[in-house]
Amino acid sequence: MSEDGCVTAAQHLPAPRLIATDLDGTLLRDDKSVSERTVAALAAAEEAGIEVFFVTGRPARWMGVVSDHVHGHGLAICANGAAVVDLHAGRKFIEVRSLPRPVALGVVRALREAAPGTSFAVELTTGINYEPTYPPFFQDPGANVATAEKLLAEEAPDTAAPVLKLLAHHPELAPDAFLALARATAGEYASITRSSPTALLEISGLGVSKASTLALCCAERGISADEVVAFGDMPNDVEMLTWAGTSYAMGNAHPDVIAAASGRTVANNEDGVAVVIERILAERAAATDA
Structure with a gap:
């Protein structure tokens, strides 16, 4: 574990184009709140030109937990990849990958x-x-x-x-x-x-997962897997963490998630997503100043 609470396989964090984060047990604290630190980190990432996708098992109607924190990141992948939803347009379904x-x-x-x-x-x-x-x-x-x-x-x-x-x-x-x-x-x-x-x-x-729908959304934007940083904590995140170029298991993650991710951060109640985003942005700023 490094001084800032992150474990990563690489000496330096990548300069991603997209951050994909699970909600429950990952971005959200156990009381289902989003901390001020996390809100600030998401906003800073977008200001730096990094897209943010919420990728969750929740249905669209349960996205109120983050509706107050939507800035540019208006799209969410819901129901484990079965739906892409526009949070800026009243949770409108943009794409549906149904179960027959x-x-x-x-x-x-x-x-x-x-x-x-x-x-x-x-x-x-x-x-x-x-x-x-x-x-x-x-x-x-x-x-x-x-x-x-x-x-x-x-x-x-x-x-x-x-x-x-x-x-x-x-x-x-x-x-x-x-x-x-x-x-x-x-x-x-x-x-x-x-x-x-x-x-x-x-x-x-069959074939529907957080990973497969995220891959489709990224392909539409010309973003490769290597340009994605993903976060998760439970088995429904495993495929997404395996697909993304860089991925983090939360400190509270299921063992299968820890095995699948390329790195590890602190628990959701300790703002583990924000910890990594802050470090990514700090390294980007340092590289710009060099």
Whole structure:
């Protein structure tokens, strides 16, 4: 660990064109706040010409936690890559990479057989619906409650709304064991990951991830992976951290994230993202002055 709290594989930090950061457990503190230090670091990065992307498992409607801190970084990748959202335009969907309903139904059937007791929720562009036995979403009181089979049926309410992801919860299995079981059971049909400390899985269209959508957004801007610095803390960040030229696991990160990242910073409650950004900008300023 260096004096400023960062561990990095390189002697000097890169001069990136884009910063991609997860939210929960990464940019946000545990109380879901964004510290003044972090707000200042994000603003300074953009003033220096570095784009900032929020890349999260959250749905668009839960982006209020950072809405007051959006400057130039108006685009967010939500639902683990299933949606690109414009935060400047009322959280408008710019791009949707949906999970086909027949595929989602196939995953439901497979997990019901492999892990009895699994309950499901269906995240749509219009909101979330869930089964009676699924842990209720108190932030979404207007959800439809029915079996996943009914919620995913073509004649169900919101049929026209794309499915962003399927969520699967198990009341007894260990989180990593449930993830491994689900990937072995249905990983050839869909992308399966997790970001919760509980046995809650997030299931997206095959090939959809934070990394693949971030790569598409960067390609549109002529930005290469080597020009990206990424931050994360949970398994749903692993592909993004592996893809980015430089990546940091938070001090509070899952072991798989630590293994995937090229560097490590301090925990989210210690402003680990800001620590790295400040160092990047300090080295850039020093190089300019030299």
